[in-house]
Structure formats: structure tokens, C-alpha cells
Amino acid sequence: MQIIKKQTIKGSIFSYIGAILALVNNGILFPRILSQDQIGILNWLIAISLIFSQASCLGFNNITDRLFPYFRSSSKYHNGYPSLMIFVGFIGIIVSSLVFYFTNERYSNDLTHEYIYYVFPLLFFGTYYNLFDAYNKTSYDAVSGTFFRDIVFKLLNMLALLLMYLGLINFSIFSKIYVAAFCLPAILLFFLLLYKNNIGFSRLNFKLFQSYKGQMFNLSVFGIFNSFSNSFAVQIDRIMIVGYLSYAENGIYATMANFGVLISMPLRSLTKISTTVISEAWKNKDKTMIMSIYKNSSINQFVVACFLYIGLISNTDFIFELVTDSYLPGHKVLIFIGAAHILHMLSGVNGVIIQTSEKYKYQSFFLAIFALLLIITNMIFIPLYGIVGAASASFISVFIYSLLKFIFVYKWFGMQPFSLKYIYVVIISFVLLYLSLTYIDLDNAYLNLLLRGFFITVLYFLFCYKLNISKDINQIVNKWLKKIKGKSI
Numbered sequence: 001m002q003i004i005k006k007q008t009i010k011g012s013i014f015s016y017i018g019a020i021l022a023l024v025n026n027g028i029l030f031p032r033i034l035s036q037d038q039i040g041i042l043n044w045l046i047a048i049s050l051i052f053s054q055a056s057c058l059g060f061n062n063i064t065d066r067l068f069p070y071f072r073s074s075s076k077y078h079n080g081y082p083s084l085m086i087f088v089g090f091i092g093i094i095v096s097s098l099v100f101y102f103t104n105e106r107y108s109n110d111l112t113h114e115y116i117y118y119v120f121p122l123l124f125f126g127t128y129y130n131l132f133d134a135y136n137k138t139s140y141d142a143v144s145g146t147f148f149r150d151i152v153f154k155l156l157n158m159l160a161l162l163l164m165y166l167g168l169i170n171f172s173i174f175s176k177i178y179v180a181a182f183c184l185p186a187i188l189l190f191f192l193l194l195y196k197n198n199i200g201f202s203r204l205n206f207k208l209f210q211s212y213k214g215q216m217f218n219l220s221v222f223g224i225f226n227s228f229s230n231s232f233a234v235q236i237d238r239i240m241i242v243g244y245l246s247y248a249e250n251g252i253y254a255t256m257a258n259f260g261v262l263i264s265m266p267l268r269s270l271t272k273i274s275t276t277v278i279s280e281a282w283k284n285k286d287k288t289m290i291m292s293i294y295k296n297s298s299i300n301q302f303v304v305a306c307f308l309y310i311g312l313i314s315n316t317d318f319i320f321e322l323v324t325d326s327y328l329p330g331h332k333v334l335i336f337i338g339a340a341h342i343l344h345m346l347s348g349v350n351g352v353i354i355q356t357s358e359k360y361k362y363q364s365f366f367l368a369i370f371a372l373l374l375i376i377t378n379m380i381f382i383p384l385y386g387i388v389g390a391a392s393a394s395f396i397s398v399f400i401y402s403l404l405k406f407i408f409v410y411k412w413f414g415m416q417p418f419s420l421k422y423i424y425v426v427i428i429s430f431v432l433l434y435l436s437l438t439y440i441d442l443d444n445a446y447l448n449l450l451l452r453g454f455f456i457t458v459l460y461f462l463f464c465y466k467l468n469i470s471k472d473i474n475q476i477v478n479k480w481l482k483k484i485k486g487k488s489i
Helices: 002-033 036-056 060-071 078-106 116-139 144-165 171-195 206-244 247-283 287-313 316-323 325-346 350-355 361-413 420-439 445-466 471-488
Strands: none
Touching: 002 144, 002 247, 002 316, 036 078, 036 116, 036 171, 036 206, 036 247, 060 078, 060 116, 060 206, 060 247, 060 350, 078 116, 116 144, 116 171, 144 171, 206 247, 206 361, 247 287, 247 316, 247 325, 247 350, 247 361, 287 316, 287 325, 287 350, 287 361, 287 420, 287 445, 287 471, 316 325, 316 445, 325 361, 350 361, 420 445, 445 471
16 A cells, blocks of 8 residues: 555656656647647647557557466566567557558548658557556556656757757657657667666566466456557547547647546556555455555545645636637536546546456456447537537446446445545535635736635645545654654654
């Protein structure tokens, strides 16, 4: 449990530093330097490449999550596991590249013809980033990948934006730098693994491989489906908005959705490190450990998610001061997308529990339902309500998906994390949001941000502390209170 806390906190810090950089890039620089069409093209390009790069892993990350504990060894390169991983990734890249090459005409148009082939380097390095990041977390390092993707990439992105703002480069050169920066984290992870002496080519332990090849095949098949469905679910709204509406509206949607992503950032670090720990717990038949992680992660994530949500919604005037009024059609997008991210956080690690258990096949079933729901709801709501329809489709789909996972984990494993504390958090959140919007309403968006932010932060965590909503949060507060008292003495 302690390693999960440390890695989640550390990873969340990196994620939120990255979020600040993303706020500057996506919220301030992008809308002022790039056109809405250009923003839409970049987001569409990344969406396509992420889907293909997930498929290129051929489900191997699923194998890593579930079976690596059995390959783990003090001998060099863990019985040849990295060699197998690199080989599988290479095969996946070839297959995905061929599929994209022969189908790219359906994606190409006058706006994208110059940039569409950037998908190939994005696919190659994206695949190995996914593989290296999953492998690296097996050594209980869930933060390096986050640092490289959330901070290094975004700093380089910011530098390129500033060069474009100064007129030193055009969008064509900027897009090349953007793609190179997106590919860099995979290279950095590879050298990190080399430095740790955790990666290299060595002969696979075929005796061990033979023992698990049946499980590996099944995990791979379902892993392909899981990773593709998961990536598809995350990116499909942006692809369908381009199909039904335009790149410009996709630019507005993506910009506002990026603010909503701030809410669920801690979940990324939690999922990375908890996957390894829960996998080990299943191996050791330690159900008590799994229940403890599930219960604590759910309430902690929910407290943080609600705090961030009401902070964002209460300061939409400040957000539109940053991105300019041309993005006002995305106001309701933030409301629905933010709520969808709360549901993701509320789920805690129930998806990880299913995926690392003997019932892992059901996760594929739930992801299939999730992807299907997203397609159907987007097909219904985008023509009716535009980008707001896409956001509401995401909320509806996430709600049903999260509910299915909760019911399954409760039925099969007898685990559920909820208590009256969740209702207290909801009440506190709604009351503070209402009070901040009703009684703090100045003409200056920056003053509103400061006053509302101070008001919400102080009262929110004061109530949570007094009601002992989260033991982990109370421990952190008590620790700091002791330090302050110690210094005052």
C-alpha cells in the first residue's frame, strides 16, 4: 500500500505539472497561435495514431500485467522477457502500418494530405512507448513514463509554439517538431531501461514460455481487443466530430476536453502502479490487499475529482478569458466531460481488478459494450447537439460502463467501496459550488479565480478533514500540522 501511495502522489505531481504546461499550451498558446482547423488536425492525427499504436502492442501489455510476476527473475533480463516484448511490438507495427497504408485514403483530404503520413513514426514510437512503460512499471516505477510524456513532451511543444509565435517557423515545421517531441518519450524510456539494466536481447526461457504459452495467447487475444477498445473509446469522439462536423469544431471540443482531463489525471498514476501490486496480490491470493486498494483508491480519487470539478466549473469565466470567447460553444462540453472523468475516478481500480484476475475476459466484454455505446450515442447526439452532444454521449457511456464494472466486481469478488462518505462529498461539492457562483461574482475573472479558489479549497478540505472522509488525506494533513506545530515551538 505504501508504494502505491508514494507512486500515485509522485505520479500525480508530475501529471499536474504536465497539466499546468498543457494549460499554457492548449489553453493559452494554441488558441492564440494556431487556427481551430490546425488544432483539430493535430488532435485528429494523435487520435488516429494512438488507436493504431495500441493495436500494435498485440495485447502484450495485458500479458505483462498478468504474467510478468512469473517471469521475474534475478537473472539477466528476466528470462528473456524483454526480447519477446520487442519482437512482438515489431510484428504489431508491421501489421498496423500495412493496415493504415491500405486504408489511409478514407482519412485523407485537402487539410490532412501533408500530415497524414506522420502517423507512421507516431505509430512506431507510440507502440514502444506503451510497451516500455508497461514493462518499466513492473519494477515499481510508474512515474518515469508520466514524466517523459507529460513534462518533456509538453515543454518541447511549448518551445515550438513560441518559435511559431515569433515567426521563426511555420505550421509545417511546427507539426514536425510536435511529432518528434511526441516520439521522444519512447526513446527516453528505452535508455532508462538500459541504464537500469532491465532491457536487452537475451535468449527466451522456452521451458517457462511453454508453461504459459496458452495463457499468453489468450491474454494477447483479449489484450488486443482491450487495448484497441480502450484507445478507441478515448479517441472516437474526436474522430466522429470530424466526420459529422469539422476540424474547427473538433479544435474547440479538444481544447475544452483537455481541461476536463485535469480531473482524472491522478487515476493514470494509480492505475499504472496498482496494476503491478494487484497482479502480485492475485498471485499470492491476497484478497484483503486488493479490497483495501479498491476501497482507499475509490474514495481518495472521488474526493480529488469532485474538488477539481467544482474548481473548474466555478471558474469557467477565467477559462474563457484564457482561450478567448471564440471557444464559448465548448462551455457545456466542459460540464459533461468533467462529470465523465469524475465517474472514471469514482471507479477506482475496479477495471484493474477484473483485468488482472482470472475473469480478465469479461473486461473485454465491458470494453466492447463501452465502445459500442460511444459509437451509438455519438451517432445520435452529435447530429442533434454538435460538440455538446459528443460530450453528453461520453458521460452516458462512461456511466453505464462504470456501473457494469462495479456490479461485476461486487457479484464475483464480493468487493464494493461505497459508504455514506460519498454522499457527504457530493453534498459538500454542490453546496460550495452554489455558494461560490452565487456570492462571489466580480467583474474581473482573475479575482474570481483567486477568491473562489481560496473559498472552495479551504472549506472543501476542512469539511473533508472534520468528517474524516479519507484516512489517507487526513494522515497527510496531520503530518503537515505536526510539522507546523513543531516549527512554531
